[in-house]
Amino acid sequence: MSLLSDGGPAAAAAPSSSVAPTAVPPRAGVARRFLRKPVAVASVAWLLLVAVLAAAAPLLTSASPTASSITNALAPFGGDSPLGTDGLGRDVLAQLLYGARTSLVGALIVVAVALVLGLPAGVLAGYYRGRFDAAASWVANLVMAQPAIIILLVVLAQFGRSTELAMLVFGVVIAPGVFRLVRASIIAVRGELYVDAARVAGLSDPRIMRRHVLPVVVAPTIIQMSQVLGIAIVLQAGLEFIGLGSANQASWGGMLNDAFAKIYAAPNLLLLPGLAIVVTVTACSLVGNGLRDVLGVGATPPVRRRSAVRAVGPVVEDGRPSSGTAPAPDDALLRVEGLRVAYPEPDGGEGEVVHGVSLTIRRGEVHGLVGESGSGKSQTAFAVLGLLPPQAHTSATTLTFDGGDLRGISRRGMNQLRGRRIGYIPQEPMSNLDPSFRIGSQLTEPMRHHLGLSKAEAKAKAIQLLDRVGIVDPARVFDSYPHQISGGMAQRVLIAGALSCDPDLLIADEPTTALDVTVQAEVLDLVRDLQAERDLGVLLVTHDFGVVADLCDTVTVMRAGEVVESAAAAQLFADPQHEYTRSLLAATLEGGPARAALTTPAGGTR
Amino acid sequence: MTAPLLEIEDVVVEYPLRGFRQAPARVLHGISLDILPGETVGLVGESGSGKTTLGRAVLGLAPVTGGEIRFRGERISGIGTKARRALSRDIQVVFQDPYSSLNPAMTVADILTEPLVVAGASRADADRRVRDLLDEVHLPQDAGQRLPREFSGGQRQRIAIARALSRDPAVIVCDEPVSALDLSTQSRVLDLFIEIQERTGVAYLFITHDLSVVRHISHRVAVMHRGELVETGDAAQVTSDPRHSYTRTLLLAAPVPDPARQAARREERHRLAAARA
Structure with a gap:
């Protein structure tokens, strides 16, 4: 018999050819799995389209997005302006195209600033912990506690209207979110034995980080960034709508502002910029969802642990x-x-x-x-x-x-x-006691429910049971929380619980x-x-x-x-x-x- | 008399506790233990x-705050990270949990070549070595292209053993390497450990809670209790005729798969407990 049969005697009985590692489908590439998701693919296609149109704006229209001509205000579709003009006679198509530029550039500024500030700080804080971690976390918490919109308003009031500046500041405000996500992912992977094994194998810290630690951060960060992209576009449109964007720049939010002023004369002006914002932001969000599914973040927990069983009647x-x-x-x-x-x-x-x-x-x-x-x-x-x-x-x-x-x-x-x-004693005593309730209340609740005992009677019986299962100071354990007792004691408590209603x-x-x-x-x-x-x-x-x-x-x-x-x-x-x-x-x-x-x-x- | 390969002398490990001027928590209270070349302790x-802390101290993963650890006569506790990295050739590890000790995102071949590539081996040499290593731990050659999750617990532990062997170490710290495995898998993996030792002359510091495992694989056995060594001796003596009362308690507490003998053992344990009370 082959030595491979770690499946145990179960496998030993089978022909040895079937004993080799169970055939598992080959790893499907991340890209290929992503391409199988039509919604995510359509969203990516939309974002790419917006990007291409924004980049090629000068080729697609000769009109200037900011040149106004009062004589040509609210022109209908067709003619010189394929999508008409707005209340100030500006070309709608040109505004949409150049506005896409403003939106995308602004959103990318947010992402870049948030990543530059949050990612390295999160990696260092998570990997080395210690004082840097304490200081960086303190700063991150401080920034998170500030109301973002007020900071933005103060900065814009001080330095003048500028979409880029607003996005820069928003990037700083959102960076702690990146920092905390990265830090938490790294702390989690830092405790994995394979990182210890890599250290024992003689890998240097930068190499461990590159090979074993950073890959873990990539997926959640990309997903978070796709969401940030959408949030940034909405926030930017909002600022522009209230007139805080750059003055001489076409933008979707600015278009909404103008359309709002003419809402009775030309309600359809709201339609195109509104759609552009909604579809683009939705696309960002859907891309994020698609990536989350494909990269398997937050997906099913490892199969090893038995997931919490829900009490349902047997469907026998x-x-x-x-x-x-x-x-x-x-x-x-x-x-x-x-x-x-x-x-x-x-x-x-x-x-x-x-x-x-x-x-x-x-x-x-x-x-x-x-x-x-x-x-x-x-x-x-x-x-x-x-x-x-x-x-x-x-x-x-x-x-x-x-x-x-x-x-x-x-x-x-x-x-x-x-x-x-029917009483039940589980395998893992600790995970079967609720950490947020005292032992006493967890023991007495079933007795009061099943046996209809009063609170005092149930307590007396619980203490008697704890004494019976060999707990030295039952009254103290009755008032303890699960984390205050040892694993052996917890198992005794669970045995007491299983026996409490005389099964x-x-x-x-x-x-x-x-x-x-x-x-x-x-x-x-x-x-x-x-x-x-x-x-x-x-x-x-x-x-x-x-x-x-x-x-x-x-x-x-x-x-x-x-x-x-x-x-x-x-x-x-x-x-x-x-x-x-x-x-x-x-x-x-x-x-x-x-x-x-x-x-x-x-x-x-x- | 052979010179010891690894000398653990009066080692103390303490972890600082939170709080100003709080005395640190002392986990090891002066442990002394030698390991000879080719020996399993x-x-x-x-x-x-x-x-486990003692094993981690040998690996440089736990802070040695007193005493010292020597390898081939040279001090290896409290040395810099660079000197520590150089030791990776000689001192290796197999951890308990075969699920978290292998990076789930890397193929088996990548896991096995990593220590070699770090040591400066060429890609071709490393690939050749992977084939030998898979052979040594009795895994099929095509295992290299697969991911850890495609293997059972026992097979993963073989991969972890292959990784530890990749640079021909002199000693491997094995931290409960078979505790997570089924009984029949356990005995096969233990036999693999012995087979490798007989062929390569590697020494093991074999950490486990199971006296029957330790009896099967060890030349000598050391028993720890609350951060101290209570008994050290030949495997047969410690596991069948222990001198220290704690070792005796441990031995009698482990149930044997034979109702009659287990009943006798239970009686004896109760007698011992009654005598102590």
Whole structure:
């Protein structure tokens, strides 16, 4: 077998040719993906058109945009002026073309100033932190706190009307936005291990910045700049409209000003400059959106972390009958047969991740559900809890809890069971406590809701529970926030929470994986004691056969969405039936020989 | 007697805390440890024990405020960035998280050639070396053209190992390199580490929380607890007959995949805890 099969024994069973890295479609170029977006392409085309027309204005019209002739005011379309003239007899077409120049140049000034000031400062502050960061952030905050329009008015009052000056000042005002975005992106990437790895690899700081840090900033900055471009055009038009633009320069805002003065005589004069502004600004915004989609900024988070599951009722339907499943005993607390979970795929079909899983848990039984990552064990547990994401499609031939059918149960009915009769212990204790509420209120709320206890009764019971799960100073922890306690304590708190409404079934998803071994041992002891004390049924999802051996009465082994073996724990460890179970047990290092002490150094370097 | 390759002597690491005249937080309280050429020293401890900080101190990523670290007899703690960069040839790293330790925007070939190109290798030499490296970590030759996200966790960790090997280092700091991997993947990656060591004679400082991992790969084991070294010895001795009570606690806390033996182990742990109370 090839050593490549890091897919584990799952892959080992398959022919070794299929074991090579999963074929993933080749990287589509950013440009090519962008070209597949018609709206974004049309927007870019519009902006390019505006730019070309603005640049070629002298070639397209011989009329001067500023030369007025009172005798020729408000001329209609056609003739010498194809689009007519305005209230002062100025050629509308020429004004539009030269006005586009003013708009684009002004907007580019804003972008250039904002980038020149914000980008390097953001990069240095984010990468080196320290005093420069403190000073630069202070200045940025100060500038951001100023009202932009008042600064603009003051500057223009002081130095005279000038569109360029106004845009320059606006660039300075908007630079802190760039600074903060760049700084935040860099701080985020600075903490990535690959930047540390690059330092260990001997790369110099400028090189690390160029190769690993700056590329991260490019996408958000480009997107931000496309938005700034639009904002600058609107702001500039606004200033010109109120008469603060350069005096002897055609502009879209100035055209609006003139059209506004003649709104009764020639209302259609508003149309063209208005359209020019609206379409151009919209195009800027749409280009930004297109870039964001293509560059994947703010897109789906990394797949590794399980996204927060929303509580919805299980959308369980009758599944296809699975043949040959033995009838489960009558004292079953939880009975699952033929459970299937599928997710919609981009091509319109469905990808099934759990293929007809069956398991039964009796009252007082601890049932281990074991498998490697991707085996579908957590999906199975979440399907029982009705906590799969809404797009998941779940079906089963049987899914009963204490005799009641869970298939097609209402959201309300499921909420009555969850927390009340089915407790849940999650993998990551910290991310399952809300950081903005005290432990006490998070513990008492379900009790007050489900059991109808008064505030005082709920508090008394919560403190009693905290004491029971081995928390030394329960009253203090009751009043603490989650960040004030350790991970082990947080897991105890969650166990207390899972038990608070005296459930019959406890579903624990890798409850000790995030904990240190010594803490893990204590938490396992706690779960064992509580289970015996309350005769709980437990579904324990884990990848660790040590945890299974410690706690479980029965075990179900899963691989790639299917059950490969289900047996009593003692029997499974003593005499595993399935090849896959055997290979998993063989992979444990525990009990293997220790490596001998080094006698002669291996290899050449001595 | 072989001269140690890496000598860690009485190393203290402190981080300044916020606030005026606030005493700094001391993470390591004077750690001393040697690593011989071609040797694996396993560093075990729980979270917050300072084991990762010690690894980062060796790599020059954590501030050594007391004691010193020597490599081939020369001091390498508290040296300038230029001298530090020169050490990149000899001291390398494999991090725990195979997801964030590879730049997602670079192809595997770019990731592997980067250290070589920095060291002044020509493009052609670097490309040739990539082929050898992929071979050494048992990845297919066409892996070079792909992006890290196209690989599984175990394969990414092989890429990270190949990057560490690219300039034939004398020692690699391995910070929990198999902790994020599935069990069966874990044992294969560990075997790769051993295979590479036997062929090249590289030394490992192997940081992990898992005693069975450390037992499998280490010649010697050092146990850390709250910033101090509590026990050092041969792998077999430390992991089966520990002298220090903390090591014993650690050993008994790890569950074994055998219900009968685990029950016995649990009994013993409870007895030990009761005896201490």
